[in-house]
Amino acid sequence: MDRQKTRLEALKERLREINDLRRAAALLSWDQQTYMPPGGVGARGSQLATLQRLAHERMTDAALGELLEALRSLEVELPADADEAALIRVTRRDYEQATRLPSDFVAEVAEHEVAAYDAWTRARPANDFAAVQPFLERGVELSRRYAAFFPGFAHIADPLIDEADEGMTVAMLQPLFAALRAELVPLVQAIGERPQPAGAFLYQEYAPAQQMALGEEAARLVGYDFERGRIDLTAHPFATSFTTGDVRITTNIKAADVSDALFSTLHECGHAMYEQGIDPAYESTPLARGASAGVHESQSRLWENLVGRSRPFWQFFYPRLQAAFPTQLGAVPLDDFYRAINRVRRSLIRVEADEVTYNLHVIIRFDLELALLTGDLAVADLPDAWHERYERDLGLRAPDDRDGVLQDVHWYGMLPGGGFQGYTLGNVLSAQIFERAKAELPTLHDDIARGELLPLRDWLIAHVYRYGRKYSAPELIERVTGGPLRIEPYIGYLKQKYGELYRL
């Protein structure tokens, strides 16, 4: 047993070095998106590629595999619920996945992502799809090569999806998305037949500095810890973690829109509070991450929507917003504001979409990704395919690619495939977890209306965040909700909320 303890320490020491390299890489990437001047991009690609390659070489070191093999007996002896058993299990999963990939390939991907992101930041404002087309073609090719390292898949996207949402496959997602669609399309239809509330007051001049201050106030309110984080500006908001002691978020403020940055900040706070809430004992190990992309997204959507777009939240926060913008909102009653931020409208931009239509945006992307990966759709034809799908599913056509296929960073900043399903999985799961929180926190509604969000955050820390990757997503969902992922709570939530709002 003493030899096993030594081995466990040796394992942790190796994992710490790998973690240091990966978190350093994450900082280089954060810097690229926040403060790096244009001249830095070439060297940054090389630097990131080197760090990712070295991390990957260490993660695939045969000595690590031997340690994991030797630790099998310890894993069996330990209680199934022991942190150490989880560490060995999760590390083995990562090791087995990493050893499929050559380190040079990992470095190639890292370098590609820096260059593709850089091209995207210039191509989107210029509405220049041609400028990113070669990067996207390269991305698709890299995705295919990635999949090929995992032979035996049923669908070429499965290995990419599995990387983000372990165990999920196209074959599982397609019926789930179809069931959702079957509920959402008639709901959107029914809402479309009802009168729309006013909302023009949301789109006036709102000074960015005050928006930033309000975003920080909202972040503090929900329990994001600024001693262990900060907010910066980027083209596409994101959250990133360098340690549980330093988890940062970014936002993108629009001077003519008061709600976009605020909801996106609450969204990223959800991601960040998850990472801030992980048990510090897991620091420097593979356990110190969220359970899956879907579970992560459940937390961003929970804070953005189930809290952030709820009536009790605005009972507390709206007077603060009015005080910051008295000219714009002083005469707008809370009820009008609440209706405006929950307007359901077919629209062009995913991140600005309401809760009801949001998943339709995701499903379009998911389908297009699959078609790109299978080769049914050529990258050159993607802009048109995008417009066609938007016309078909949402009855809208973007005037250009800027608000079409260039709107999301995902296909440019990371490999296509496996990036979008987590959003819809997260929406579904957010309602399921929130239902449970309400049952266990009987005063939750009133707490939120009094601006007391910490009981909810602390419940989520205790039941979700602290565990990091200790439990797989299905295990965690089972533990928290008592059953598997299911869409009923989410559909029920939408029907009740929007049934009331639109008097359906």
Added chain:
Amino acid sequence: MDRQKTRLEALKERLREINDLRRAAALLSWDQQTYMPPGGVGARGSQLATLQRLAHERMTDAALGELLEALRSLEVELPADADEAALIRVTRRDYEQATRLPSDFVAEVAEHEVAAYDAWTRARPANDFAAVQPFLERGVELSRRYAAFFPGFAHIADPLIDEADEGMTVAMLQPLFAALRAELVPLVQAIGERPQPAGAFLYQEYAPAQQMALGEEAARLVGYDFERGRIDLTAHPFATSFTTGDVRITTNIKAADVSDALFSTLHECGHAMYEQGIDPAYESTPLARGASAGVHESQSRLWENLVGRSRPFWQFFYPRLQAAFPTQLGAVPLDDFYRAINRVRRSLIRVEADEVTYNLHVIIRFDLELALLTGDLAVADLPDAWHERYERDLGLRAPDDRDGVLQDVHWYGMLPGGGFQGYTLGNVLSAQIFERAKAELPTLHDDIARGELLPLRDWLIAHVYRYGRKYSAPELIERVTGGPLRIEPYIGYLKQKYGELYRL
């Protein structure tokens, strides 16, 4: 010869990886000093230690030594002035130095520096020397261990000095500093007997945002390239390079002082323009750095003082400053302003010191460092020793440690010993190089008065910056000035400028 070419490529590939790791580490360090939240410090120490250790392991790899050995014949065959010959020569020097140090020691130093810097940022505002004392003791101990890896030194500080200013020793610096002192002390004395110009107008309320904008304007004016850099705020200003395409500076703005941040910005611009001006062909190799700490400092001081505190510079820039601060400076004539920014006063703070007394601050630190390293002075006695030396040399005693021994980051952010001599070497050299520039650019004075600084910057790129570390500091000085380092131009410059200002 073809095999040598392959070897040279292999060498460059190895150097690129090492460079990537070191530049990534530099970004982590920049981030620690600019944006990192307090909770990030623990993990940052580990991350930096890992990156530095991996870089060092690669720099001391026996295979690198074998490559360098095999390349000796190529080095001899190449013209002495060939870039490749310089690359082999400089890499060998770095290899020989690096192989003295164990990688674990390098990691230990990196981790110490993060923790010590963090402690200093809190200790200085709190005037709490006791809080940094253990870190400083550890720093002294690490410095001694560093020196011990280079046995055979005449003075224990020599290996540390050699790391920053190759070839320099205590035995060479002490007579140089003594000769300077012999000139400076009577000059300070003579000036002290003359009436002082007014200067209170410099110390009014100057809005930080406007100071920042002016600093940026000044930086642009002298030729600092914002496409390849940026300015951020820190406790102690510095310049740092991640590639010649991304060289950043920082500043520290005081709301009650218009000149401090501006001169410090010009100072850091000098460092940064040096790094921006290095031949891009040297990118990712050990040649892509300044020749030595002293040469680097000659450029920061040249831009800060020989340009930035000159009359022609302010002929052009003062109307801009007045326009930004009309209430504070609208009624102050240029001549009064020029005299005020060149007032010679015994003062407590090195970075705010005038050109004449500045070196006295450096010499105090240099002497105290040597005493700490030899053990003649205990760290616990350092605050008192500091006050005593300031009383003796400058006739002043700081009211506390905040403006005493805690004022400079150097002993906390890096190992004590070898950090300060570069400032005075730089002052001396700045005048020597500027004298040469004036001789070769006959319209320099008028160019500066018209706000045309690029001819000077471009002359410096062509004669100094582009070469990076290709030439050693003595070689470079010889090439640029036609002779060795000498104090006469500097003393001559000071006597003429301050002789006029104070009518000596």
